[in-house]
Amino acid sequence: MTMSIAAHPDRLLPADGGTRAIARELLADVQELPIISPHGHVPADMIADDAAFEDPTALLITPDHYVTRLLHSAGVPLSDLGVGGKRVDSRTAWQRFAAAWPLFDGTASGYWLRSEFEHVFGLPASLVDSLPHGGADSVYDALTSKLSDPGFRPRNLFKEFSIEVLATTDDPLDSLEAHRRLAQDPSFSGRVLPTFRPDAYLTPSDPQWKVRVERLMAEASGGVGGFDGYLRALENRRHYFIEHGAVSADHGVRTPLTLQLDKTDAARLFDSALKGEATHAEQQAFEAHMLYQMARMSVEDGLVMTVHPGSYRNHHEPTFRQFGPDTGHDIPFAINYTESIRPVLQDFGTAKDFHLVLFTLDETVFSRELAPLAGFYPSVFVGAPWWFLDAPDAMLRFRSAVTETAGFSRTSGFIDDTRAFCSIPARHDASRRVEAAFLARLVSEHRISEDRAHELIIDIVDRAPRRVFKL
Template identity: 75%
Template sequence: MTDSIAAHPDRLLPADPGTRRIARELLAEVEGLPILSPHGHVPADWIAEDTPFPDPTALLVSPDHYVTRLVHASGRSLAELRVGGTDDVDSRTAWRTFAEAWPLFDGTASGYWLRSEFEHVFGLPSAVVDRLQDHADASYDAIAAKLAEPGFRPRQLFRDFGIEVLATTDDPLDSLEPHALIAKDESFPGRVLPTFRPDAYLNVAHPAWAQNVDRLTAEAADGAAGYTGYLRALENRRRHFIEHGAVSADHGVRTPLTLKLGRAEAEALFEKARRGEATAKDRDVFEAHMMYEMARMSVEDGLVMTVHPGSSRNHHGPTFERFGADTGHDIPFGIGYTEAVKPLLQDFGTAEGFHLVLFTLDETVFSRELAPLAGFYPSVYLGAPWWFLDAPDAMLRFRSAVTETAGFSRSSGFIDDTRAFCSIPARHDTARRVEASFLARLVAEHRITEARAHEIIVDLIDAAPRRVFKL
């Protein structure tokens, strides 16, 4: 046995000895399976160019809003962590600020991922990790030395982590050249797939929406103009993504609202928005209609449609103005799904081959809305707990809330949704341990057989993401 929390073989498994034994055997069934990551934010050019990682702060702290937000909440400035490209302090000084705040992460999902990364990826002794605040410079130097090793590059880590599929998130007008380079490289063992992310082209409230639409239609509308050209350009770019291996289109919307507008009404709203005359209600209506259009396109071209709603983006204006987006101040709010997606599901909910993966940051909709929707519509799948919910206890609450209505077959498989490349193994290991723990309890309570639990966990970890994301 070990004193290391990150290396303890029973971490996250049930405390009851009998249930833990079952969980251990279930975990052993899936521990060695490859990692399938069908939704994430690791840049493809890291893999294509095998770019050396920068210093420890730039890799592990500054870009990770899971980390920086909690340090900021303790009273430290984001500038002290070099967030948003600020260089008010050097990287080592910023690392010291992070290390000083390390005790704040006890009990958090972020602390769990980081502890695992420090020990399993970077080889820091558990005694150093336990008291990182006392070993700031030593830990910085140890990680920096590891980053300088020729074998510690993205491609080698891709192999070492056991990743089979890694999806990126990409702008509709991205050339996807890094994906093409990776696909042509026969020496590379895995798949790096682009994901079509059109938010900045659908959401009229986006500050660059008009410019984005102008570029989109100029480059991809085949000469068509207006709303017709806009739709054609989106369809053409989706095809471009499919040609480069894409399997899904992702939508980070404020709410899951969908609406089916008549052609004339949609065109009038589009032109009103281009003139800069759209009201807030107009913007919401147009985006809701475009979500319906995105579903129509997914039915036609086969891209899986994933929906990530419920975040109030850039909640603190002064922070956004100084540091930009994705810097820790996106805050969840309550949403409703049942009525919001009804227009979409009336027309496409039973369409053959259509896959709609619904995520939430609002736990109250797990059992009340999402599980019943997925338990009826063949197109609807339950997106794994995401963002603030991709934590052990929240993941267990999700599984408890949805299983009695939707069973296990309607799950998307685990989604790591991360920019933090080195945390991917820890995140997927966590999901496997949580699933083993939940299934072990059902076995211990004589609700399913142990043999069936072994079949289910393999399906949840491996077959489900392949099936749902058409891998």
């Protein structure tokens, strides 16, 4: 009998037998280590409430834009998948997915889903393989049965997945009540940390920016008005997050452009933006200045600053109007870090205890800009492959691109960046296998010793995220 792809012990390891044997030993060092997830999008209230998952479609298809975008490209309407809150029959949507299951062969999402089906839900490989061949209902029923199991709840899975730390992504005005409940619950031993995500309050081009800023200042400025009150409100909310366990602030910006304005010019742009009178160029300048201000605040309060640029959000306007944001049509574009981030690095690049983690969707930036920056500035760390790049071959390319310039110590550790809670163990397992494969190649080429490789893989998987994110 042919062994299941998802169960094969050598999945993602090198094809060459000698190198594969080294990789197996390296993987054994880290395979059972706890999961450190310092950046992701799983909602804290899902874990705090510990409610049963709704149904297979709502859990595995509708919220996962990796899945829905590929189905859409094959002609499946997003409305048939429940995207954007559209009402849909769960079983019918599942059948649409099952018919298209072969389309996921070779994709990272197909790899994760197959691993979830077998390792998280306990489905036999033969049942998974039957998805496009009349097995849709059988798989759906098996998953539904599993979801009804009282033991298959978020908190128990958190423990079964061996998650030690899970960071969420949160609005600056979030009460963080779910985080408080988890932190005060003696029956819950994990750490669920909030992350300060201020994008919606820093971008004057957003139609809702003025309303959000007025609410922010009303709730957190301490009665101080104008630009000074705006800065104070952001600082106060950052401190509130720190009091609730936050270790980082995340910035999902269009570009990494930063700009230091003098206080008078910044206040003028702020007032102009509130009045709706700022030009497009002025809005961009204000946003760049505020990214600089976020770095200044991180130097002062210690929050790790992560920057996720380079996505053209809501690329297809008709889809955005019908289904809203985060529905699969955010498309990467080329960016420039060397010039854009320079104002921040001029003032804070050598600041004590400032950690700046730079991500990209543009692979050319890894070797051309990020590795050289991280290879000089003590504050800079290269963020792991993210979004479209968090796939096995792309992760190998990342290691090759970054390591020769910056070494292993200047990278963040794996970032799963996911809303799909049940995919977390599959994603981390894939990363660990890729790291083992890369290190094994260096050993077999006599570029590092085998003893050193065993030290490095533990550092990459476990110590790096703890060190970079101050855990």
